[in-house]
Amino acid sequence: MTRSEENYIKTIFHLGGNDTTLISTNAIAEQMETKPSSVTDMARKLAKKGLLYYKKYQGVSLTDIGVKTALSIIRKHRLWEVFLVKKLDFSWDEVHEVAEQLEHIKSEKLIDKLDELLDFPKYDPHGDPIPSKDGKFMERDKQLLSEIPINTKGVCVGVKDTSSTFLKFLDKNNIALGNTIEVLEKEEFDQSLHIQMSGKELHISHQIASNLYVKLND
Amino acid sequence: MTRSEENYIKTIFHLGGNDTTLISTNAIAEQMETKPSSVTDMARKLAKKGLLYYKKYQGVSLTDIGVKTALSIIRKHRLWEVFLVKKLDFSWDEVHEVAEQLEHIKSEKLIDKLDELLDFPKYDPHGDPIPSKDGKFMERDKQLLSEIPINTKGVCVGVKDTSSTFLKFLDKNNIALGNTIEVLEKEEFDQSLHIQMSGKELHISHQIASNLYVKLND
DNA sequence: AATTAAATTTAGACAAATCTAAAAATTTGT
DNA sequence: ACAAATTTTTAGATTTGTCTAAATTTAATT
Structure with a gap:
């Protein structure tokens, strides 16, 4: 191909x-x-x-073959993204462009060994699932932050918008995957949210909240 | 480009x-x-x-720019080779093909960070020098095993032939970079050598000896 | 249902990188 | 030094992936 x-x-x-x-x-x-x-x-x-x-x-x-092919490419892309972040200290807004190139490298051994080096990660730096060698992957049970009720807590597990500007904005506000977020209040007027995260209170717009995925605590 | x-x-x-x-x-x-x-x-x-x-x-x-460009590509190629061997457990006869692809990935940050991850290696898995970021590199002071005198000792530092068959042959005979080799005797007839390596005595053909580089002990 | 608007395909062209076959230049041999 | 052999270039064709502009099909509107 x-x-x-x-x-x-x-x-x-x-x-x-x-x-x-x-x-x-x-x-x-x-x-x-x-x-x-x-x-x-x-x-x-x-x-x-x-x-x-x-x-x-x-x-x-x-076709089935087409889907299998797509999953193989996506697997490569996301594994390379993990590599760039975990091993080469790239930030999550820098990885996409390089991974776009690396995903086309042809070597089955390379990608299997890379998977092993990274300890078989299940998710990429943006929270997207990494298909396994045989094309299976688990989409995480998650919801947009903008759609969870008041006074519920969740863990930030992914982003919908993966643009560099959005990711940089999140960095600047210390919003990172793994953080626990609690929705304190919703503004009727503009649907902005008051949230609690890492002990601090934060006010975020609807635009932000509708691009952040959280997993509700069970 | x-x-x-x-x-x-x-x-x-x-x-x-x-x-x-x-x-x-x-x-x-x-x-x-x-x-x-x-x-x-x-x-x-x-x-x-x-x-x-x-x-x-x-x-x-x-031109000067051409040389600089070439050195940059060779730097990438050799750094990727080191990565494949050191981090992904590739053997030295498997790396060339994959490195041929990886050398074309465009990202200065990627290659600098890779260099750092590998601890700024000076030589690739075949003993060839890795140009620095600014295009400098040191060709090691070395000689073909076939051309050193009897009863001298040297350390195996590189191969001339980097074909898969030759490298696999060396593996099979436990000849690896870093080994100390002493030439015990040269056969007049076919220029084959009796050598001592890792405590064992070995008989190798001229063809082998003329594709192995050693650095004489000083 | 007819006409207009939008989406899609066709036809023909182009750039990059390659090839074959013929022409031109260089090197070699005597 | 001149003819033959070799090397190198030119000219024209091919493949891949793309584009523009025109033609065709499908969808939307009244």
């Missing part, structure tokens, strides 16, 4: 192509910052290779 | 292009398993980019 083919497969997966829902060429083009006509060409090619189904004018969906 | 451009620069450097000697397009083509006409095209392109001098029908040599 070429790098370009891999990027298409990965994008289609992220757009929800793991079930039979058809993904439009337009949606893919937009996500990949390319033109719909280019997507059409590639869709044909990947369909012929058996990685996806392509219905003219309707869109594409991944 | 594209991956292809980087491979050309690296190959030209290895063919001796770090001085003003002109390297023929044929030699480059043979080394890279491509056609001379392809080399001509790329030579033009790289000359226009200022990475090498190209004299029609004469050959190419790297």
